[in-house]
Amino acid sequence: MKVGIIGATGYGGLEMLRFLHNHKEVESIGLFTSSEEGTIFSDKFPHLTDLYNVPLQKIDYDALAKYDVVFASTPSGVSSSLFPPLVGLGPKLIDLSGDFRLKDLESYNYWYKKTPAPQEAVNKSVYGLTEWNEHAIRQSELIANPGCYPTAVLLSLLPLLKHKLIDPNFLIIDAKSGISGAGNKPSQTSHFSEANESFSIYKINEHQHIPEIEQAIGLFAGVDTKITFNTHLVPMTRGILATSYAHVTDGVTQQQLIDCLNETYKNHPFVRVIQDANAVGTNQVKGSNYCDIYVKLDERTKRATIIGVIDNLVKGAAGQAIQNMNVQFGYPQQTGLQLVPYFI
Amino acid sequence: MKVGIIGATGYGGLEMLRFLHNHKEVESIGLFTSSEEGTIFSDKFPHLTDLYNVPLQKIDYDALAKYDVVFASTPSGVSSSLFPPLVGLGPKLIDLSGDFRLKDLESYNYWYKKTPAPQEAVNKSVYGLTEWNEHAIRQSELIANPGCYPTAVLLSLLPLLKHKLIDPNFLIIDAKSGISGAGNKPSQTSHFSEANESFSIYKINEHQHIPEIEQAIGLFAGVDTKITFNTHLVPMTRGILATSYAHVTDGVTQQQLIDCLNETYKNHPFVRVIQDANAVGTNQVKGSNYCDIYVKLDERTKRATIIGVIDNLVKGAAGQAIQNMNVQFGYPQQTGLQLVPYFI
């Protein structure tokens, strides 16, 4: 198959290449850019020397229409106008930005401070949380790939919310991310000397992933809730660990919580329900498409601590996008994604 | 004055020397050890070459009794037996471990899994959260210096709890610490290649600082509560950031929250109430005795996010211990502690 990537120069795009390079169904990869037409990709990214000594191509709908699938790994506010003309032209479309995730355009405008995509295109899009939406993904031609934080949060919370084991009325979600989540554009916040050796909180109560998480909880668990969600920057490159807190429903036990998670994910190769409390850390999934989940009921307070761990660039972006492509094209979900976590 | 330090070879002890070295009231410092008698301190810690080319001394009560103040910077379970014989012999005693913090010996035994100190000595001890207990500290001869996490948590939560601006019945505290908090003894958890580039959670619902925080909330805010408290390891050396969550009392505004903090700490030189949401990070206090506090009410959920930031080795240990010494001896609190945060 032929794969096109728009915005290949971002970290999400680079990470897609890391996996697609060994994807046995992929014949060719086209790299598209809005601004660097003609640049040899490996000149810009020398770690790809001998691997991608190919020029970046100008974004062109006739050219893109010839691909089997087109990924947009662009900043928010780009694919909202770039993708709609491609709908129905042939290629399956997978958007890694937030532009097609929120069904409510006003909400998009409020949280993203950007012009939303056309309602019609948004209505066509399917939310690509693979483990929870496989059937719809298989049918869809436009996939809104989930955000990095929502992936870690939803995979860990949805089973317990859907089965009413935890109280949806006071959900506290404290999330932490490595700095690659901020992308590859230099800024004071991501300047080494200032980001290094410092842990900080950002976008307090204002992160655009809040409405995405609430919408998905409604969609997949049938629960209407307002979450408290905060995000922190960790002085490391990759990884997200989200720690959530909730009261358990009366009488719920640790065993019920763990059984619910095990039962939900028993047939899902990329979700691991962790038994060992000492094994809950981002190095356990680093570089891989795994999401590790852990739950612990505190008998003293009757509150549960629920943890989701992913590599923000893989299961939180490029990996899940390829997983969705595999579903769309009827390949086994693991195709091209069986890289072992590198741990150190 | 003459200062004695037991357990000077730990990070807390080293950090005390960093500040005491420029403390104008300190004439001499004696370094005591249980195991390395005679070792030249700067041979063991070459960064102190030309500064502390002195031998470690054997722990000896007659020698210790001649000091004006004796600090114990030892692991839990040591000062519980080491300090009681010194009570009343002359020196003021300041314990940096957890051995004299919990008034309930059964609780100590349950959380620390160690034999508690004698009830009599524990009763004599005063909890050294300087900003909240200055009067008692001035009178005391035995100070239980607070834990690193409790310092960040209590300084940020106590004003709001005491003035009933937040609901004490569902306090979620999500704390993060640099790895120096684990001390200087090598282990797999603190092995560079495995700790580096990984963010993890540990001691889920089981951290020994839980009863300390609950006891102090009762003591200083008059509130009986059961907290949810979790701790995470950040791949950096220094710093603690504690993010707490609570419902605000009906009608409470952001302004009331901020006014309460400002009013509480207006005369306290080491607590800074931060206005700028972009300035909440551990690099803002690194190497200094400051505690930065920030509060933000989320109108959407009526929940407040309350943040406390410290250097775990300074305000969370050595710095506060010296601050307490200053109070005991009637010096200005800032004496010897006016080092500027090094930021980068």
Place this chain on the structure above:
Amino acid sequence: MKVGIIGATGYGGLEMLRFLHNHKEVESIGLFTSSEEGTIFSDKFPHLTDLYNVPLQKIDYDALAKYDVVFASTPSGVSSSLFPPLVGLGPKLIDLSGDFRLKDLESYNYWYKKTPAPQEAVNKSVYGLTEWNEHAIRQSELIANPGCYPTAVLLSLLPLLKHKLIDPNFLIIDAKSGISGAGNKPSQTSHFSEANESFSIYKINEHQHIPEIEQAIGLFAGVDTKITFNTHLVPMTRGILATSYAHVTDGVTQQQLIDCLNETYKNHPFVRVIQDANAVGTNQVKGSNYCDIYVKLDERTKRATIIGVIDNLVKGAAGQAIQNMNVQFGYPQQTGLQLVPYFI
């Protein structure tokens, strides 16, 4: 084919699994240990949950004899006695330690301070610097896999020495390595709080890789030389960058140096001769089996700076070991090793 690994619990062993997991010729992998028989591997290394939920096996010659190849990823001084009895029993043997590299047993004893392997076994062993010894490797049944530093140094220096473009009489080699090179055993040197944010030199003029480099320069370049070689610890997990300095032979130009490198490695898929001076760093090869080489003649001093860059755990250990296995069994060298550098 069936692959056995002795010492799979070290970083070298873990890294072998990361590559062998996707090696299409490998049917099964047996994990052997001297001390943890029966331990489920993924319990010890949770990042391998669902991948290697298999028990570690006791080292047993009858069992090992049934494998097609056996790797020893053990500390120095182990395979010297472990491997000789296996020679000739069937499996190809690849040793990742230093035990079979030095042909001169006295030299081994002097630099390693350990008892050498039997002369007969050492004589049988072939030095596994793949690009320079492919023919001998194909024939051999016992391979001494090169050290991490020698791999980076030799691949960059050998072409220029062999073609007499640089003066062998004053070779200065200043090498730097990430901390994973020290292995997975905790120590004060590798304790996070002390290794983090510090750059240091170690084993000044005493590194055991010195005789290995000199022996290989004699073997492959036909030059007898005494090198100056020093090693430094970089506060990162992976990567080696070796900077070498030498006078060029009279009249030699930059073009001759670069041509020599290009010509030497034109048919070697894992060596990249870098053109761009801004692309010489360990993140360019991280996680991959590449060795990047760069050379720059300083016209002002007529001295050349020659740089070799590898991932110490891959081309410096596990990756080259698998590359050698591929050669021994007649597979394309890249089999199982085509992972893209992860860059960030």
Place this chain on the structure above:
Amino acid sequence: MKVGIIGATGYGGLEMLRFLHNHKEVESIGLFTSSEEGTIFSDKFPHLTDLYNVPLQKIDYDALAKYDVVFASTPSGVSSSLFPPLVGLGPKLIDLSGDFRLKDLESYNYWYKKTPAPQEAVNKSVYGLTEWNEHAIRQSELIANPGCYPTAVLLSLLPLLKHKLIDPNFLIIDAKSGISGAGNKPSQTSHFSEANESFSIYKINEHQHIPEIEQAIGLFAGVDTKITFNTHLVPMTRGILATSYAHVTDGVTQQQLIDCLNETYKNHPFVRVIQDANAVGTNQVKGSNYCDIYVKLDERTKRATIIGVIDNLVKGAAGQAIQNMNVQFGYPQQTGLQLVPYFI
């Protein structure tokens, strides 16, 4: 005394404040800027909240003339035009940039690619390598503060060159620096995700500190030499370690080398000659004004490895600048500079 700082918003300027804050002779500090007049300093740098809540002032010669000393902590090419009009107006001038270091204006232009300062001003300037130029510094009104790399290199090499214990004809200097040396302006090179976990070489044979080092070797050791000098980026914030290599003169012993260093620096409080090979690392001097020096003769090759270690922002910039100010004003060199290395 009154101290003025031009370019206080750079890391060098921030570091000056960290030390001047506790300098007992300093009454007031004025902060000057070319672009951010009126900005409250602690709003820009919140770690200085409660310490420097003062506005940045416009650069104005009448105002500057009222200060006892004026520091320029500006990028190259600024003080060359900014300082000359101030010469003779009253304040002592200390330039932390490279604009007044090179006596040969053509050389400055060649290496810095900038317009040099007027020859007259350059002639007036004194090179501020405190330990080697104290007398001239005391007399001078314009000091060219040394570069960070030259400080580490010169303090370690000068004694051995001056006493002809090492051969000046083949000096190889391999230097490594933390990333703060690149300043506070964001760039791709200093972007956290790309600088983190990577070790790289830069400005191969082209660093502007080369002529500065050669000029100083001529000035203080009376030797004319062409050095080979390369610089590397270490993924840490602070610290420089420079490893130099040279043949020793016939018959020279390790003891002679060490005696030479000890004798040279016996009365210099900020240079420590290190005995313990395991104590040669940047964490030994971090945050302090120390320069640690170590030398080791390799009997096998008759070459010496000579190491200099500093904190690039302190002894390599702000600390040495204050040390020079102390000399100019007749204060003890240590005044305000007695901060203990923070080690971790």
